Amino acid sequence: MKRASNTRKLAVLAVVVIVALASVGVWYYLAIYMPQYEEERIRLLTLFTSGVPADLDPALAIDLDSLSIIYNVYDRLVAYKRGTTEVEPCLAASWETPDSMTYIFNLREDVVFHDGTSFDAESVKYSLDRALELEGPLSYILDFINKTEVLDTYRVKVTLDFDFAPFLSIMAHPVASIVSPDAVERYGEDFNKNPVGTGPFMFDSWSLGKEVVLTANKEYFRGAPKLERLVFKTILEAAARKDALEQGEVDVLWSQGEIAPADLADVEANPDIRTFKASGTAIECLGFNLWKKPLNDSKVREAISYAIDYDTIIMDAMDGRAERVGGPIPPDIFGYKPLALRQRDVARARQLLDEAGYSEGFDISLTYNIESLERRKVAEVMRNSLGEIGINVKIKGLDWDSTLDELDSMEHDMFLINWIPDYFDPDSYLFPQFHSASLPPNGANNFGLSDPEIDTILDDGVMTTDPSQRLEAYHKAQERIVEEMPC
DSSP: OOOOOOOOOSOOSSOEEEETTEEEEEEEEEEEEOOTTOGGGGTEEEEEESSOOOOOOTTTOOSHHHHHHHHHHOOOSEEEOTTSSOEEESSEEEEEEEETTEEEEEEOSSOBOTTSOBOOHHHHHHHHHHHHHHTOTTGGGGTTEEEEEEEETTEEEEEESSOOTTHHHHTTSGGGOOOOHHHHHHHGGGGGGSOOOSSSEEEEEEETTTEEEEEEOTTOTTOOOSOSEEEEEEOOOHHHHHHHHHTTSOSEEESGGGSOGGGHHHHHHOTTEEEEEEEOOOEEEEEEOTTSTTTTSHHHHHHHHHHOOHHHIIIIISTTOEEEESSSSOTTSTTOOOOOOOOOOHHHHHHHHHHTTOTTOEEEEEEEETTOHHHHHHHHHHHHHHHTTTEEEEEEEEOHHHHHHHHHTTOOSEEEEEEOOSSSSHHHHHHHHHSGGGSTTSSSOTTOOOOHHHHHHHHHHHHOOOHHHHHHHHHHHHHHHHHHOOO
C-alpha cells in the first residue's frame, strides 16, 4: 500500500493542543452580534476572513478562508451531519458497497447547478477526475481512487486502489466538491474567480482583498437558505476584527484565535454579543526532533514532560479556556482513547536528566510561528519550566513560511505547531504525523519518528472496515506513540 501524505494547511479554525504527552483542549469559540432591532440582519450575514481568500476552485484551494466559502457554494456526494463527525447523504441519495473497494452512489435527480445545467453522474466523474488531474495541493486526499465510472445518468461507481475505511469521510472534503462542467469549460483559468456549484449559496462578487459576496440559492434542493446574502469580509488584524464585531460591521467571529486572548473577556461581557464554546478538532503539540541529540534520548523527553507546568499553560497562557487530554486524537473523534495525564514532578524530571547524563542541563531551541501571541505565551511558560531543571530554552519565533521550512528541513530542536485533520477520522491524525512514510519531505512527521510497529498498526487500521477492529488498532497506535514520546 503506497499513500501520499499531507501538506501543511495555512490557517487554523479550532484547536486541541497536545503538549508533551498531555493535551490541552482549547475551546472552539463563536461570537455573534445579536441586536434584534436590526431587521436587515435577518436577510444578511456578514462574516470575516482572517486572510485573503486565494482560490475558489475546490480542486486548487488550500487556505481555510477559501475553503469556508467553497463549503457554501458547492456540495459533495456526502456531508457531515450537523454537529457530528458522521457522514450523511448529500448529492448522493444513497450508496452501495458491493465489496470493500467499490462504492456505487445513487444520485439525487432534483439538483441543478447555479448556472442552470443539470447535475448527474457525468458531472461527478468530471469533478473527481479533474481534481486528480490538476494535482492541486489537496489532491493527494483522493489518490486512493483508481477510477470513477458512469453507470447511468444518476449512478456512478468509484473503485479504490485498496481498502480504505475513511473513504466516505474523505468524500465530504471540499476537494471532492462537484463543479459545473459547463462553467469550468466556459471560464477556463478564471473558474477560480467564478465558482459554480450546487450549494446553498451562489457566487455573486469578489472584491480582491476586501470581500466575497454570496447570494441565496432559492432553488436549493435542501430548501432555500433563510439568509439572502453571505458576505465574507477580509479583516487581517485581530483588533480590527473585534472592533468590527462590536460595532455590528460583522455578525460572526469563529475561533478563539481570531480575537486577541486579552480581548475575549470584553467580548463575552458585551450584552450585544453572544458567545458559544465547544471542544475543537485540531491538534497543537510540543514536538521533539528525534534525530537530534539530546532529544533522541527517551529519558530526556520524559524529563521535559515531567518539568512542564501544565496548569500555568492552561490558566495563564490560555486564560483558562482549555482542558488536558492524554493523546494525539481529541475526544470527539472516533478512535479517541482516554490516556493517563502526566503530572508535573520537577524532582523526577531532574532525576531523569541525571540518568541520561545531563545533570548540568543543556541548551536547546523552541521554534514557533511568531504570528501566534498565544503560542508565544505557551513557549515562555515552557522556557521557565525547563529552566528549573537546567535546560536553557531559546525561544525562536519565525514567520509561518520560515517555520514550515525549518520543520521540513528537520533543522529544529523542539517546536510548537498545530495539526488540522483533512477529514474526521483517526487516520487523518496519525498517519500524516507518525507513520514513517510521512517523514519529510513526503509528509508532516517532523518528529522524525520511525517505528515499524506504529506503521503496521496504522496500515491495518486504515484498511479494515470493521469499526471494532479499527478502534482496537487506533487505541494500540496511540499507546505506542505515547510510549515513544515524539511529542
